Amino acid sequence: MPAEADLIRFIEKFTFEENNVSSPAKRTLIDYLASEGIKTFRYTNEFWTSRQRQAASIHEISYRACFKPQLPRFFINLLSRPKDTVYDPFAGRGTTTIEAALLGRKTIANDINPLSRILSEPRLAVPSMEQVSNRLAEIPFQKASKNDLDLSMFYHSQTESELRSLRGYLTEKQEESLDDNIDRWIRMVATNRLTGHSKGFFSVYTMPPNQAVSAARQKKLNLRRGQTPEYRDVKTIILKKSCQLMRNLTDQQLRNLKIAAKSAVFLQNDAAETENIPTASVNLTVTSPPFLNIVQYSQDNWLRCWFNNIALDGLEKQMTMATSLNQWSSTMGSVFNELYRITRPGGWVAFEVGEVRSGKIKLEEHVIPSGVRSGFKCAGVVVNQQTFTKTSNIWGIQNNHSGTNSNRIVLFSKNISG
Ligand SMILES: C[S@@+](CC[C@H](N)C(=O)[O-])C[C@H]1O[C@@H](n2cnc3c(N)ncnc32)[C@H](O)[C@@H]1O
Incomplete structure (x- = not known):
């Protein structure tokens, strides 16, 4: 796993625009971080080439607000080693889970929506x-x-x-x-x-x-x-x-999926309450939280719930449907406390945030203080360059409408000393 300095160098190799502290919003964030003694960079680029874009076909299951597999792949390759444990507290269709398994990592997936497990677990134990x-x-x-x-x-x-x-x-x-x-x-x-x-x-x-x-x-x-x-x-x-x-799965990928299936853990908890995950057991978390009440997961999924005998009542209530930024930030604060507990010293969290309300709210400005308050160090904000054409938008088409129109990943690390 790269040390933080290596990570910064690695990202800088790809960087062509470092954060300029011109807009008032950015200044607020930078001022906050400076007052806490935290040096935070923003790295903007297209972090992989078109050659690297092809994803394994096994991912092709649709889910609202899912990210594309290249996002977790980038961070899994950068910040973990084979056999490390990779976690997603808001697992959705299981993009992180499956990509981690394909890359020979152990996985833990959690999502309050029971459909998440139904859609992801079977793709680790692929039948012929x-x-x-x-x-x-x-x-x-x-x-x-x-x-x-x-x-x-x-x-x-x-x-x-x-x-x-x-x-x-x-x-x-x-x-x-x-x-x-x-x-x-x-x-x-x-x-x-x-x-x-x-x-x-x-x-x-x-x-x-x-x-x-x-x-x-x-x-x-x-x-x-x-x-x-x-x-x-x-x-x-x-x-x-x-x-x-199954069409483009290699034999090695199939073997990796089968191995990961044996130890994979699927939970259906609130992301802030995952007592089944042992303390200091996760090397890397790659996740994308529910954004401010943009997606009504249970309403969108009523037929899927019918087919799987899942009662809709209660599901919506359990899900994070924060209507105000304060409520959202406080929920994420509890999630960060839990992430800090389960992350190994020297481990990482890659937390995807979007712009909401047409870019007026930059969620990283709320996420960074939450993560830092929980004990993490913020290593920077990685921004994938957005070009709004169908073929070059690698982050998931859904993320480009309904107010979420750019994708940024806040990177946190937990000190070796814990
Ligand atoms: C943006 S989606 C994640 C999509 C995922 N990255 C993927 O590629 O499919 C957010 C997920 O958070 C889940 N969720 C909402 N509130 C939650 C909570 N309190 N605890 C755990 N999961 C929650 C939703 O069910 C949804 O699947």
């Missing part, structure tokens, strides 16, 4: 295509579970019946604790294919898969587009997506 195909052949697709909800605005009746059968089968296996990694893989893929805007999804044309619209809005969309749901073959779609997810 043959196993998926054989299992799909065994599932009784004619045994639909009862009609608890009208889904006819999304699905053709035959597709809906296949989907209900699959849901019934998976529920039964899970309730009897008989589900294995193949069932969990099928659950993960099906959850991802519930709604979308192409024939690769079970539904008629609708919103992208991570933003399910309400039944009423879908009815309006169907009317406006003059569409009715066509039949989609559930098994064929699951097989096709499985194949896509």
